[in-house]
Amino acid sequence: xxxxxxxxxxxxxxxxxxxxxxxxxxxxxxxxxxxxxxxxxxxxxxxxxxxxxxxxxxxxxxxxxxxxxxxxxxxxxxxxxxxxxxxxxxxxxxxxxxxxxxxxxxxxxxxxxxxxxxxxxxxxxxxxxxxxxxxxxxxxxxxxxxxxxxxxxxxxxxxxxxxxxxxxxxxxxxxxxxxxxxxxxxxxxxxxxxxxxxxxxxxxxxxxxxxxxxxxxxxxxxxxxxxxxxxxxxxxxxxxxxxxxxxxxxxxxxxxxxxxxxxxxxxxxxxxxxxxxxxxxxxxxxxxxxxxxxxxxxxxxxxxxxxxxxxxxxxxxxxxxxxxxxxxxxxxxxx
Amino acid sequence: xxxxxxxxxxxxxxxxxxxxxxxxxxxxxxxxxxxxxxxxxxxxxxxxxxxxxxxxxxxxxxxxxxxxxxxxxxxxxxxxxxxxxxxxxxxxxxxxxxxxxxxxxxxxxxxxxxxxxxxxxxxxxxxxxxxxxxxxxxxxxxxxxxxxxxxxxxxxxxxxxxxxxxxxxxxxxxxxxxxxxxxxxxxxxxxx
Numbered sequence: 282x283x284x285x286x287x288x289x290x291x292x293x294x295x296x297x298x299x300x301x302x303x304x305x306x307x308x309x310x311x312x313x314x315x316x317x318x319x320x321x322x323x324x325x326x327x328x329x330x331x332x333x334x335x336x337x338x339x340x341x342x343x344x345x346x347x348x349x350x351x352x353x354x355x356x357x358x359x360x361x362x363x364x365x366x367x368x369x370x371x372x373x374x375x376x377x378x379x380x381x382x383x384x385x386x387x388x389x390x391x392x393x394x395x396x397x398x399x400x401x402x403x404x405x406x407x408x409x410x411x412x413x414x415x416x417x418x419x420x421x422x423x424x425x426x427x428x429x430x431x432x433x434x435x436x437x438x439x440x441x442x443x444x445x446x447x448x449x450x451x452x453x454x455x456x457x458x459x460x461x462x463x464x465x466x467x468x469x470x471x472x473x474x475x476x477x478x479x480x481x482x483x484x485x486x487x488x489x490x491x492x493x494x495x496x497x498x499x500x501x502x503x504x505x506x507x508x509x510x511x512x513x514x515x516x517x518x519x520x521x522x523x524x525x526x527x528x529x530x531x532x533x534x535x536x537x538x539x540x541x542x543x544x545x546x547x548x549x550x551x552x553x554x555x556x557x558x559x560x561x562x563x564x565x566x567x568x569x570x571x572x573x574x575x576x577x578x579x580x581x582x583x584x585x586x587x588x589x590x591x592x593x594x595x596x597x598x599x600x601x602x603x604x605x606x607x608x609x610x611x612x613x614x615x616x
Numbered sequence: 617x618x619x620x621x622x623x624x625x626x627x628x629x630x631x632x633x634x635x636x637x638x639x640x641x642x643x644x645x646x647x648x649x650x651x652x653x654x655x656x657x658x659x660x661x662x663x664x665x666x667x668x669x670x671x672x673x674x675x676x677x678x679x680x681x682x683x684x685x686x687x688x689x690x691x692x693x694x695x696x697x698x699x700x701x702x703x704x705x706x707x708x709x710x711x712x713x714x715x716x717x718x719x720x721x722x723x724x725x726x727x728x729x730x731x732x733x734x735x736x737x738x739x740x741x742x743x744x745x746x747x748x749x750x751x752x753x754x755x756x757x758x759x760x761x762x763x764x765x766x767x768x769x770x771x772x773x774x775x776x777x778x779x780x781x782x783x784x785x786x787x788x789x790x791x792x793x794x795x796x797x798x799x800x801x802x803x804x805x806x807x808x
Contacts, residue, residue, distance in 0.1 A: 292778045298759045327785045328753060334734035335650060335754040342649040344641050344662055352637065352666050
């Protein structure tokens with residue numbers, strides 16, 4: 282066997298991957314060839330070096346503790362046709378957030394670049410992320426309003442492009458057991474809906490800018506924080522959490538990975554004005570609890586211009602895995 | 617136990633799938649980390665691979681091969697398809713102290729420098745060559761197993777590994793010719 286032929290077999294020989302006859306031939310050649318023995322030693326040393334280096338490098342590598350919760354959220358999103366758009370940066374930031382739904386109104390002319398930037402500007406920040414200057418500049422051009430909504434177990438920080446016509450209110454009291462189902466921002470940021478639920482109970486708080494006449498619907502008159510309010514009772518219907526997209530919603534956030542529905546026959550709707558905000562609260566909680574929540578609504582911390590929290594590191598892109606799909610108009614699966 | 621988990625997962629048991637994830641997350645993560653070179657990409661790969669596993673678990677047939685082989689195949693394919701060469705997250709060579717490289721001690725610094733040198737050399741391989749090197753010299757898989765994972769003949773594995781090792785040897789000699797001689801090469805010199 283010639284040196285060249287032996288050389289072709291040396292790596293496999295070291296790996297124990299030659300046939301018995303090849304082994305015999307290689308060993309016979311090595312016994313009388315210094316050059317091939319040196320080559321074998323060099324290749325063996327290279328293998329040792331590489332193997333050791335890979336072991337050292339891999340020993341330092343471990344998945345993040347949030348890996349499973351992120352995957353769960355993705356899998357739950359896959360189970361729902363309208364929910365496969367959760368951008369990977371948001372999963373990293375907020376693994377507890379199940380899905381984002383986004384609808385841009387059909388008549389709204391919006392270039393893709395702006396739309397993506399608008400999505401990037403909408404942040405649920407739960408951790409500190411490095412802030413890339415180029416992203417800051419791009420986002421800074423379109424962010425006008427930010428606010429913080431306290432939710433059971435945490436808070437959501439939201440920054441939006443365009444003005445918010447009022448300062449949203451958020452509840453400082455909720456009955457034990459209720460968790461945040463999600464929230465939705467209306468078409469041109471003129472409304473916001475906060476949704477909370479437990480297994481059997483729910484409350485949805487819809488807010489919008491008060492009209493000039495501040496009229497109230499017909500119903501039983503009650504008082505909320507000294508203001509006249511109207512309570513309508515004995516409502517029937519089904520409250521869907523984790524999947525329902527309010528009419529005209531531009532952006533809907535679903536928290537958690539579960540979705541379901543609560544049928545109710547004793548629903549109540551409380552309507553009143555808190556300053557310049559019209560509030561409608563739909564719930565199947567007791568009247569006393571509804572009034573208690575209503576009286577515990579306070580303005581969220583809010584501001585204009587650059588938010589005091591940080592947007593995500595990477596702008597989502599439709600060209601990369603985990604990017605955001607932008608759909609114009611309402612989705613068929615979510616009428 | 618694994619087969620039970622797999623069968624339960626195939627039947628839609630999410631608890632079993634969670635157990636499967638925790639059992640094999642390190643296999644996927646470490647392979648992706650070694651192939652892609654950074655934690656963020658490895659983390660994304662872990663997600664994408666298990667999404668793929670969840671989608672296609674029903675097609676896995678234990679009679680046709682080990683689950684780890686199937687999982688390795690999905691992982692390696694994902695990494696190869698990324699088409700982004702962002703492997704090197706190593707120190708530039710000029711930041712490696714010549715003193716530490718020439719030292720014959722096994723100090724932390726010299727070992728670190730050696731490892732960085734090897735990582736630099738691994739970065740010179742094609743992605744397919746790097747895959748066989750990782751499967752062979754980290755996971756200690758046989759050529760037949762690698763052939764199954766990569767869906768190529770054993771002869772292709774053999775030639776890729778042969779080329780990869782020779783490239784690595786050359787790269788290590790090139791980057792170390794002015795000063796550093798990794799300990800493994802000193803063995804060669806000592807043997808002369």
